[in-house]
Amino acid sequence: MAPPPLLAIGSSFYPFSPPPTTIAIRVPSFPLSHTPSAVKLGIFLSLHSHIPLFNGPPVSFALEYDGPPLPFDLPRAVPISVDDIPVASVVSQVPLSDTLSLPVVQPIVAPKNPTVKFSKELRTLGSEARVSKEVELGSERTVSPTSVIAFEDRVSQSNNVCELSGELSSSGAFEFSNVNYASGEFSDEGGSSRMLEESRGAGSSGTVEFCESFDKSGRSSSALRVSNELHQHDWASTESVLSLEYPSTRVSSLKAEDCGDARRPPVVTFDVDSDDALDGDFGDEEEAVTRPLKREPLTKGKKGSCYRCFKGNRFTEKEVCLVCDAKYCSNCVLRAMGSMPEGRKCVACIGFPIDESKRGNLGKCSRMLKRLLNELEVRQIMKAEKFCEVNQLPPEYIFVNGKPLAYEELVTLQNCPNPPKKLKPGNYWYDKVSGLWGKEGQKPSRIISPHLNVGGPIQPDASNGNTQVFINGREITKVELRMLQLAGVQCAGNPHFWVNEDGSYQEEGQKNTRGYIWGKAGTKLVCAFLSLPVPSKSSNSHGEQHSSLSSKAVPDYLDHAIIQKLLLVGCSGSGTSTIFKQAKILYNSVPFSDDERENIKLTIQSNVYAYLGVLLEGRERFEDECLGHLKKWQSSTPGNTGPGPESDEKTMYSIGTRLKVFSDWLLKTMVSGKLDAIFPAATREYAPLIEELWNDAAIKATYARRSELEMLPSVANYFLERAVKILRTDYEPSDLDILYAEGVTSSNGLACVEFSFPQSSPEETGETADLHDSLIRYQLIRVHARGLGENCKWLEMFEDVGMVIFCVSLSDYDQFTVDGNGCSTNKMVLSRKFFEAIVTHPTFEHMDFLLILNKVDQFEEKIEQVPLTKCDWFSDFHPTISRPRPNSNSNSINHNPSLGQLGSHYIAVKFKRLYSSLTGRKLYVSVVKGLEPGSVDAALKYAKEILKWSEERPNFSSSEYSMYSMEASSFSH
Amino acid sequence: MSLSQPKMSVAELKERHLAATDTLNNLKQRLNHTRRSLLDTDLAGYARSQGKSPVTFGPTDLVCCRTLQGHTGKVYSLDWTSERNRIVSASQDGRLIVWNALTRQKIHAIKLPCAWVMTTAFSPTGQSVACGGLDSVCSIFNLNSATDKDGNLPVSRMLSGHKGYISSCQYVPDEDTHLITGSGDQTCVLWDITTGLKTSVFGGEFQSGHTADVLSISINGSNSRIFASGSCDATARLWDTRVASRAVRTFHGHEGDVNSVKFFPDGNRFGTGSDDGTCRLFDIRTGHQLQVYCQKHSDNDIPPVTSIAFSISGRLLFAGYTNGDCYVWDTLLAKVVLNLGSLQDSHEGRISCLGLAADGSALCTGSWDTNLKIWAFGGHRRMV
Numbered sequence A: 001m002a003p004p005p006l007l008a009i010g011s012s013f014y015p016f017s018p019p020p021t022t023i024a025i026r027v028p029s030f031p032l033s034h035t036p037s038a039v040k041l042g043i044f045l046s047l048h049s050h051i052p053l054f055n056g057p058p059v060s061f062a063l064e065y066d067g068p069p070l071p072f073d074l075p076r077a078v079p080i081s082v083d084d085i086p087v088a089s090v091v092s093q094v095p096l097s098d099t100l101s102l103p104v105v106q107p108i109v110a111p112k113n114p115t116v117k118f119s120k121e122l123r124t125l126g127s128e129a130r131v132s133k134e135v136e137l138g139s140e141r142t143v144s145p146t147s148v149i150a151f152e153d154r155v156s157q158s159n160n161v162c163e164l165s166g167e168l169s170s171s172g173a174f175e176f177s178n179v180n181y182a183s184g185e186f187s188d189e190g191g192s193s194r195m196l197e198e199s200r201g202a203g204s205s206g207t208v209e210f211c212e213s214f215d216k217s218g219r220s221s222s223a224l225r226v227s228n229e230l231h232q233h234d235w236a237s238t239e240s241v242l243s244l245e246y247p248s249t250r251v252s253s254l255k256a257e258d259c260g261d262a263r264r265p266p267v268v269t270f271d272v273d274s275d276d277a278l279d280g281d282f283g284d285e286e287e288a289v290t291r292p293l294k295r296e297p298l299t300k301g302k303k304g305s306c307y308r309c310f311k312g313n314r315f316t317e318k319e320v321c322l323v324c325d326a327k328y329c330s331n332c333v334l335r336a337m338g339s340m341p342e343g344r345k346c347v348a349c350i351g352f353p354i355d356e357s358k359r360g361n362l363g364k365c366s367r368m369l370k371r372l373l374n375e376l377e378v379r380q381i382m383k384a385e386k387f388c389e390v391n392q393l394p395p396e397y398i399f400v401n402g403k404p405l406a407y408e409e410l411v412t413l414q415n416c417p418n419p420p421k422k423l424k425p426g427n428y429w430y431d432k433v434s435g436l437w438g439k440e441g442q443k444p445s446r447i448i449s450p451h452l453n454v455g456g457p458i459q460p461d462a463s464n465g466n467t468q469v470f471i472n473g474r475e476i477t478k479v480e481l482r483m484l485q486l487a488g489v490q491c492a493g494n495p496h497f498w499v500n501e502d503g504s505y506q507e508e509g510q511k512n513t514r515g516y517i518w519g520k521a522g523t524k525l526v527c528a529f530l531s532l533p534v535p536s537k538s539s540n541s542h543g544e545q546h547s548s549l550s551s552k553a554v555p556d557y558l559d560h561a562i563i564q565k566l567l568l569v570g571c572s573g574s575g576t577s578t579i580f581k582q583a584k585i586l587y588n589s590v591p592f593s594d595d596e597r598e599n600i601k602l603t604i605q606s607n608v609y610a611y612l613g614v615l616l617e618g619r620e621r622f623e624d625e626c627l628g629h630l631k632k633w634q635s636s637t638p639g640n641t642g643p644g645p646e647s648d649e650k651t652m653y654s655i656g657t658r659l660k661v662f663s664d665w666l667l668k669t670m671v672s673g674k675l676d677a678i679f680p681a682a683t684r685e686y687a688p689l690i691e692e693l694w695n696d697a698a699i700k701a702t703y704a705r706r707s708e709l710e711m712l713p714s715v716a717n718y719f720l721e722r723a724v725k726i727l728r729t730d731y732e733p734s735d736l737d738i739l740y741a742e743g744v745t746s747s748n749g750l751a752c753v754e755f756s757f758p759q760s761s762p763e764e765t766g767e768t769a770d771l772h773d774s775l776i777r778y779q780l781i782r783v784h785a786r787g788l789g790e791n792c793k794w795l796e797m798f799e800d801v802g803m804v805i806f807c808v809s810l811s812d813y814d815q816f817t818v819d820g821n822g823c824s825t826n827k828m829v830l831s832r833k834f835f836e837a838i839v840t841h842p843t844f845e846h847m848d849f850l851l852i853l854n855k856v857d858q859f860e861e862k863i864e865q866v867p868l869t870k871c872d873w874f875s876d877f878h879p880t881i882s883r884p885r886p887n888s889n890s891n892s893i894n895h896n897p898s899l900g901q902l903g904s905h906y907i908a909v910k911f912k913r914l915y916s917s918l919t920g921r922k923l924y925v926s927v928v929k930g931l932e933p934g935s936v937d938a939a940l941k942y943a944k945e946i947l948k949w950s951e952e953r954p955n956f957s958s959s960e961y962s963m964y965s966m967e968a969s970s971f972s973h
Numbered sequence B: 001m002s003l004s005q006p007k008m009s010v011a012e013l014k015e016r017h018l019a020a021t022d023t024l025n026n027l028k029q030r031l032n033h034t035r036r037s038l039l040d041t042d043l044a045g046y047a048r049s050q051g052k053s054p055v056t057f058g059p060t061d062l063v064c065c066r067t068l069q070g071h072t073g074k075v076y077s078l079d080w081t082s083e084r085n086r087i088v089s090a091s092q093d094g095r096l097i098v099w100n101a102l103t104r105q106k107i108h109a110i111k112l113p114c115a116w117v118m119t120t121a122f123s124p125t126g127q128s129v130a131c132g133g134l135d136s137v138c139s140i141f142n143l144n145s146a147t148d149k150d151g152n153l154p155v156s157r158m159l160s161g162h163k164g165y166i167s168s169c170q171y172v173p174d175e176d177t178h179l180i181t182g183s184g185d186q187t188c189v190l191w192d193i194t195t196g197l198k199t200s201v202f203g204g205e206f207q208s209g210h211t212a213d214v215l216s217i218s219i220n221g222s223n224s225r226i227f228a229s230g231s232c233d234a235t236a237r238l239w240d241t242r243v244a245s246r247a248v249r250t251f252h253g254h255e256g257d258v259n260s261v262k263f264f265p266d267g268n269r270f271g272t273g274s275d276d277g278t279c280r281l282f283d284i285r286t287g288h289q290l291q292v293y294c295q296k297h298s299d300n301d302i303p304p305v306t307s308i309a310f311s312i313s314g315r316l317l318f319a320g321y322t323n324g325d326c327y328v329w330d331t332l333l334a335k336v337v338l339n340l341g342s343l344q345d346s347h348e349g350r351i352s353c354l355g356l357a358a359d360g361s362a363l364c365t366g367s368w369d370t371n372l373k374i375w376a377f378g379g380h381r382r383m384v
Helices: A005-012 A037-048 A060-064 A088-092 A096-100 A114-124 A129-134 A145-157 A162-172 A174-182 A192-201 A205-216 A220-231 A233-242 A273-280 A333-337 A356-361 A367-372 A375-387 A407-415 A478-486 A521-529 A542-551 A556-561 A576-587 A594-636 A657-672 A675-695 A697-704 A716-720 A735-740 A767-775 A793-798 A810-814 A827-839 A856-865 A890-895 A899-919 A933-955 B010-038 B043-049
Strands: A251-254 A268-270 A318-320 A327-329 A398-400 A426-430 A436-439 A444-447 A496-499 A504-507 A563-570 A750-755 A777-783 A803-809 A816-818 A824-826 A848-854 A924-927 B063-068 B075-080 B086-091 B095-100 B106-111 B117-122 B128-133 B137-142 B157-160 B166-171 B178-183 B188-192 B197-202 B214-219 B226-231 B236-240 B249-251 B258-263 B269-274 B279-283 B289-293 B305-310 B316-321 B326-330 B335-339 B351-356 B362-367 B372-376
Touching: A318 A333, A318 A367, A327 A333, A333 A367, A367 A375, A375 B106, A398 A407, A478 A521, A563 A576, A563 A827, A563 A933, A576 A735, A576 A750, A576 A777, A576 A803, A576 A848, A576 A933, A594 A657, A594 A697, A594 A716, A594 A735, A657 A675, A675 A697, A716 A735, A777 A793, A777 A933, A803 A810, A803 A827, A803 A933, A810 A827, A810 A856, A810 A899, A816 A827, A824 A827, A827 A899, A848 A899, A848 A933, A856 A899, A899 A924, A924 A933, B043 B289, B075 B362, B086 B117, B086 B128, B095 B128, B128 B166, B137 B166, B137 B178, B178 B214, B226 B258, B226 B269, B236 B269, B269 B305, B269 B316, B279 B316, B316 B351
Parallel strands: A398 A426, A563 A777, A563 A803, A803 A848, A848 A924, B075 B117, B075 B351, B117 B166, B166 B214, B214 B258, B258 B305, B305 B351
Antiparallel strands: A251 A268, A318 A327, A426 A436, A436 A444, A496 A504, A750 A777, A816 A824, B063 B372, B075 B086, B086 B095, B095 B106, B117 B128, B128 B137, B137 B157, B166 B178, B178 B188, B188 B197, B214 B226, B226 B236, B236 B249, B258 B269, B269 B279, B279 B289, B305 B316, B316 B326, B326 B335, B351 B362, B362 B372
16 A cells, blocks of 8 residues: 555655745746746846847847846836826816716717827816826827826726726727727727727737726736836737737837836837828729728838838838838848738738739749748748738729629639739729720730630720720720721621630621631731730630639649538448548549559558468368368268278368468468568569469369358458459559558548549539539548547547548448457447447537448348348338239339338438437438449538538528438338 | 366356456455545645645736747647747647747748647757657658758658557657657557667557557656656556556546646656546655646536646646636645636637746647747846
């Protein structure tokens, strides 16, 4: 027995730190380490503050701490008692009814200079000049945080009404919150308490700390805390600037020289003026496109200087923010732009769309950045810049024939074989028949791929022509008319033409082609002269367009955008691997790489050796049995001495010595489990032997009795019959071989394949829907349940999958496995257990489940011989089937469902009932023959439909979504 | 008896098996009972009787001072380097990112062959990182090796041999060549990285090992031959790497999966965090449970503990919970002194992992909200 516990506790006491005695004033113990944390922090900062990569606003006391790490007089966490705060008493005299009129309403007026107005109001509200002195509106617009403290104090004294004080606080922090009003973040916020939070997140740390302490409604000590918290700026403010939602304010600097004054905490500068500009910039007149707020740089120094350090001139090398056009010198760029998760943007601009005029610069790295960062970082930043979603061309900025594009339309446009070059936001017209493309009100600029389903119908005045000659319903311009005339097209009488993409034209209402506009050699010259577009070569080969459209690789950034994950699970032997392989073969143009094929080949060959081993083992057994029988028979008939002793040794299962040696060797290596190790070499050596072995009569006889060999899996037949071919060294596994092969995908616990369903024929469904479908990529993740433990800890990793496909082998109903305790369990019951575990797992609470009842072909054969009731779970299966009478014709069979069909329906209902009793939802079921591509394809397409369906489900009543008629009611119970 | 009856029926065997299991459970219960009766006090009680007062925290003593953004999937694991302030994090977006914790810069972004990564670790020298996940392979990346043409860092070594997912890995301190992994196949394995072979396997079918998935391991900092493992079987076990055949000791007490184990800085105790919502402190010399850290919730719904870490002194225990809370426990008095989840800038999702910088100056938490946050002293303190 263990020693008494008291002893243990006593000894366990030692390691704890001795009570802290030598440390800070307020904090009795140090949070993270033995050394006092202030010291630690001092070291931490002084070591690293000079690192140029330190981004965000500069750390004020990092600058101070240049000297030894422990300057005792330095920290300004001077306890400020309430009495020391100059304004407190003054403001608290303000009658409550007056302060009530103070809040929120005023800022919405959005004055030109809200700060001024606020301070004015404050003055009118009876506060003395000292307040406005504190709220200095000098050129720097600095405000001393003590004023905030003053307000805080007032609030804490007069916090009668919670709501009121909340509002007070938001007005009290006016310097900060009006910034928010200017940026429009605030106007729609209702409750004052909400505002508190907003201003907390607003990035102005002064407000942050203020609100924090206000929440705690500390009394006298709160002032101290506030002043303390203000010292904390460097940590907190770097953080809050990073918070993307409210990037409009910025703590520009904590001025080091001000820190000399012991009474005043560091001054915080807020840049308010530039934010006023934010309101004005709605809409771009030139392009008549409504745009969200355009961001302006926050600070402006003298012309040409760095926007952050205000140093340098026009000629110093600078990096430009893609959003707000702020320019930073090489010293500041990393601080101002941080880790650049979306490319070269100020930290405050992250999340905003880029300035369209800078689109051309996307992904083009400057020399400066290359100098500052290492190659990998630069590459990642440029990649992020080019492909991150927010930097993509916003489709709604592009109008085609007066209609803003949708996301899919833009993708179509950009991925067509002949896309418009350098697409910028604006209004365009597009002639779908001929592929002519131009800016609204202008002559055509390009001929792009025709028949794209983008934008609205073309308007007659799209190109603002006045010639009264029409092409495809568009009045053409004079330049075009001249070109037509030079090309020899009859244009008298203001004709209306139909022009196809190949340049053939017909007059409206007539059938015969009158000629080809770009047919003549001269026309192209004329077009070049008149700067009109000519069809490019690739657009002439329009026959291939449809196929190339579908096969074209989806752009990189879309890869991540739309991906639906399907999780494929099932007990071992349920055929998940077959379905996985089937999906690979079905949807991937190159299902298996050469390396994979080589591995698969080895796997198949070693499998076949294993099967042969089982066969040889069986042969020995049969031989022994035979000999035994023979002996018995001989002993029972003593008079019969006919066959000599030498013939005793020979039975129909005996083999020659050479084969015997081989057989012994194979069995020996199998027993020792070294088959994999010696195996590839073995093929070369024994390949010729295999043929001899396979053709041996004894083996053939054993093979005939293969049903008695339990170790031999059912697929072995398929491979053994091809053994000779497979075990040649030049064997190339076919897709079918791979499908049948065991152990190809289960080498590790998990395998996944990405695919998209091939586009169905265009006439089947609408084009846009089709296009959308082909854009969605699916990822089929197959998990080998056995290798991943029974506790389903790993399931949490798959909470983002769209659907779980659970695979059950129908033919398992008469199979049993023996577990570690020696109890044998029905495989179907095991499957059910696993199904229950997964379905009830909290991760999959709202997940759709598709049950695949696999191996229905084997099941149909088996159920004729083995009754379904062999499995306890199915004991109530009593099909009321009228067996087709021998004389009935084949038609009647079609009417009567076969026993197999009934059985699979019955099992499906069993699972559905189980599922709905566990979750209260409906289970989708698909009956599949894993080895038939069409069957698997149908099941996966069904999965796709369910996914689409679940997206649209809110629009339908819940009672309708059952596609299969396997209703529970169809079986009597 | 069995000799006289060489052939027993299956039913008889089953009966005997059942009886044996019953006896075993009875013995276990008696053992636990005796243990409990001997355990007349716990750590907190003793500390209180000695007049210890709990640690208190000022508002600036632990604040979020960095947010590391860059992952696009749930963060599952993180690890600090032993000397320089770098962090490696593993996420469901299929990437490992090596960060500079001070500047927030990403030093490396490693695309993994298998996106379902569960654990990652820095080597003691900081030259390489290891990771493992559902692919059942522990992959080692040498951070100094050249990238291939796509800019990806190649795998420098694959440690394959586990039959289940890799849930946890840690380098043996001061050795870049040895690594211990814990796996869903109920075993832990000590690997030799240079050869890529198993040095020893702890647990498994015929040994007195865990009877369910191993979820976490922790190597004793003061004696690197000793390590602890926590498992789905609700136990923690102590192992000696020289004796692979059996666990040195088994620690019962938890009522749910043990998600996290971490050695106490002095190496004589270790802490555990479990699905039952408690953290516990065990003494490895006596085998006793010293303290349970459990916060009473109003609605009886105690969120599971996902990850734990001790401060350098051991006085503080950080524990991440599935509901996004991260408690700072006073180890001595078993009181929650701070909840990082209630501070500003806290995580929005489950805290999945946490770790302390080697010098103890900062705590890093990783969350399912795809971010990592660094917490440190955020104030300015006057010295006396």
